[in-house]
Amino acid sequence: MSLLRGAACALALCLAPFTARAQVSDDVVRVGVLTDLSGPYADFAGPGSVVAARMAAEDHNGGRALGKPIEVVGGDHQNKPDVGAALARRWVDTDRVDMVIDMPNSAVALAVQQVGRERNRIIINTSAATTELTGRQCSPVGFHWVLDSYALTTGITRAVMGQGGRSWYYLTVDYEGGYAQERGSEAVVNAEGGRVMGRARHPLNTADFSSFLLRAQASRAQIVALAKAGTDTVNAIKQAGEFGLTRSGQRLVGFFVNITDIKALGLQTAQGVVSVDAWYWDQNEESRAFARRFAERHQGRMPTQYQAGVYSGVRHWLKAIEAAGTDEAMAVAAKMRELPVDDVFAHGGRVRADGRHVHDVHLVEVKKPEDSSAPWDLYRILSTIPADQAFRPLNEGGCPLVRQ
Missing domain, CATH: 3.40.50.2300 (Response regulator)
Structure with missing residues (x-):
């Protein structure tokens, strides 16, 4: 037995350098x-x-x-x-x-x-x-x-409703990505006792949003929500600015807006847009x-x-x-x-x-031009959404790794 133990120890000592090297492939x-x-x-x-x-x-x-x-x-x-x-x-x-x-x-x-x-x-x-x-x-x-799409729609909708945004109108791109954003937000509006005033569906890569924006204005909804992304979001914000939508008292909420979009649009056009951002450089x-x-x-x-x-x-x-x-x-x-x-x-x-990495996220609003002091000074943080409210509850996702 002692011989076997000695052999095992010797083998372990011989393999030790190889084990150390194997720590990093x-x-x-x-x-x-x-x-x-x-x-x-x-x-x-x-x-x-x-x-x-x-x-x-x-x-x-x-x-x-x-x-x-x-x-x-x-x-x-x-x-x-x-x-x-x-x-x-x-x-x-x-x-x-x-x-x-x-x-x-x-x-x-x-x-x-x-x-x-x-x-x-x-x-x-x-x-x-x-x-x-x-x-x-x-x-x-x-x-x-x-x-993720939950934080981009559910979290922001709950936060905006908490600030008094009770009536909503959805401007939605006509494919599943847009529908999913609209559904996630509408579920919160209904659950929180708000009201959906209407919705307009538009094709992907729409160049002219004028008729859709006129319908949104006519609805008198407090919130006009952009259920879309990319070029459609940029075009809708640009034309909403031209229509003076936010200056007339309605709030424009973008479910998928990035600081680079706002920088490209400029504050004169994008001022007043509300979105959610997980991290802002000037916080x-x-x-x-x-x-x-x-x-x-x-x-x-x-x-x-x-x-x-x-x-x-x-x-x-x-x-x-x-x-x-x-x-x-x-x-x-x-x-x-x-x-x-x-x-x-x-x-x-x-x-x-x-x-899922869960962390606090921020409800942000695009500044007015006169409130900005530098080229990238684009947002003001309205509130912080706690991690447990920003992301989907663990037991609702259907992940097989989660013990139910």
Whole structure:
């Protein structure tokens, strides 16, 4: 018996160096930023997300995790699920990427999350909106970091109603994404005793919103809600400004509005628009310092909530690697759910069993031109929506990982 014990001890000592080296696969910790580098989401994610990931890598122990160098690569999914999934597989199988992050486009995000499940790789979705990522299609190695369609509709509707917005009119793009936004908001309006004054449906990529806006004005609803995204949102806000909708007393609520949209529109046009933002660069000195560093690297642009979310997601993942003592996905995923999220993006954030990162978000209003003191001084924060009100309750998503 003593001989066997001696042999076992000798074997353990011989294997110890190999075990230590195996803590980080391939002796490099690699991050893949899969984003939209040239399409409709490039402004609020895109190249800025790659910049944010590189900043996160550099800020973690001088660019090393468990003593190994951290590398960041970027790629364009072209808003095509098959392209995104193929690139993610190549990164994992050939380039030894350990984690993939960003994915603005819900269809791409769902496809890449499936790759992560198959290949045992961490996937952190920061820019996609679908709640399916933490619902029926949740993954043990999948995470959703910034906002989702629940927070973008339900959370903002409840907050606006709390400020007196009782009657609503919906201007909705005529496809499932728009319907989902409208349904989520309307459910809150009805539950809170509000009133829906009407709705207008318009085709995707509508250039002329005049007839729809006239109907919204005629409804006399306190709130005109834009259930849409991208170019449709920008065009609707622009033409609502020309109609003087907000100046006549109605409030314009955008369910999917980004600071880059407001910057492009200008305050004269966008003033008064209400939206929800998970993170704003000018909310405190810590966020302002981070934003200045980011702007130096990204053509003077302030970071969006999604780019700040990429920074946070990478930082949290790297901390989890240190805590787990390995970059193996399941071990790291367990630590990501265990550790609090504490960084420039969120203090007191936490990751639930379904992979949803829950954190406070802000109800914001676009400033009037005379109230702005700098080119990117665009929002005033109206209120903070607590994490437990901003996101869907854990037991309502249908995630198989959640014990009912």
